[in-house]
Amino acid sequence: MTRRVLGVLGGMGPAATVDFLAKLQAATPAGSDADHIRVVMDLNPRVPDRHADPEGAGAELGRMAARLRDLGAEVLAMPCNTAHQHRAEIEAASDLTLIDMVAETARAAVESGARTVGVLATPGGERLYAAALETAGAAMVIPTDADRARLMGLIKGVKAGDLGTEARAGMAALAGLLVQRGAQTLIAGCTEVPLLLDRGNAPAPLWDSTEVLARRCVAVCGAGAA
Template sequence: MSWESSAEYYRLLNEEVRRRLGGHHCARSLMLTVDFAEIEAMQRAGEWEAAGRLLAGAAGTLQRGGAEMVLLCTNTMHRVAAEIEAAIEVPFLHIVDATAERIAAAGLTAVGLLGTRFTMETDFYRDRMRGHGIELLVPDGPGRTLVHDVIYQELTRNRVEEASRQAYRRIIGDLAARGAQGVILGCTEITLLVGPADSPVPVFDSTRIHVERAVDLALAGAPEPGGRRLSESGR
């Protein structure tokens, strides 16, 4: 939920549109940034319904602003995706579905998951992945604590530490040793720290996958005059 990963989304969206369309093209987009401090406090307090109402309101604002598709640029807060979808009439692109489709296309059925404690330890992510025929492995207790703490104490504060990169590499290696055929970077900030070069198994970067699927959908068919809008919500 940090501006650091919002900036990454914005960069990737525009790079991907230009890569596909060439020239001076960029993504026509609306971005609504919420205050991460407010969301983080709701997460710690378990106030998920309140967080859902806040993000649903943000998505509604984007729709009224002309958005034709909405993205929630965070894995953890997809826990309240249903509330957001119920609040808008335009399509909502779910990050777990986009990531699962990429994993399934690679022929994998068991992958490791790195994310916040809320993502790794609750069922919303695991259950949706199972709906695509994919089982998840998560780090052990100390590993989950380390992954979570690095996200909140470093990455969401614009700190990228080499010691944390090495620790993540060890955790990814442990997941692979336990049978993970790949690993999901299941927090949109993790892409700032590690990537394919840090893993012995294929890496599925949920941030990049989410962006690429959004561009697929936005550019599908003949472009309308003036182009289509992409929308980011909740960041």
């Protein structure tokens, strides 16, 4: 079995990156340590803000990708949906393929049979999912401006360590509003969202973009017992 070394561009945010690594480990059908994916990672919480300074973010992500390549990475993953707007810079700087978590998650949601998909994401993530879902043949439901402000507040809270009951209830309520507006399934389209919303409290079938990315990494990197 051909094994590939995975390079992870992390830190956006740190808790989401740790969640990704846990889901990567859990998704691997391993019988021993040696069956798991070899990972080289740059957990860099100082990547410039993807909304306020996209040019700076793209440049730093390109440098990170090149360093990961030099450390032996053969394929890249990035557990941050919004930062996928910089996929071109990342691949150009490293000459490596970045597994596209947005496209993979949109495809998984549509292949489940849903034709109207609710997306909980940052404004930048919404734009990426709008294109990916259109390509996959589905309509998208997103929060209203007021609800998006609430969503961003919850996302910032996760980055500050708030994973409490009230925050979980708030995220579930936002998901419920998308279902009321016609969403047949939901996408956790920001990697902080599944830290508050999971299959236990989601009001409709949920596609966790972090989990989708982890499973795709396992497939691409050839992990698991031979």
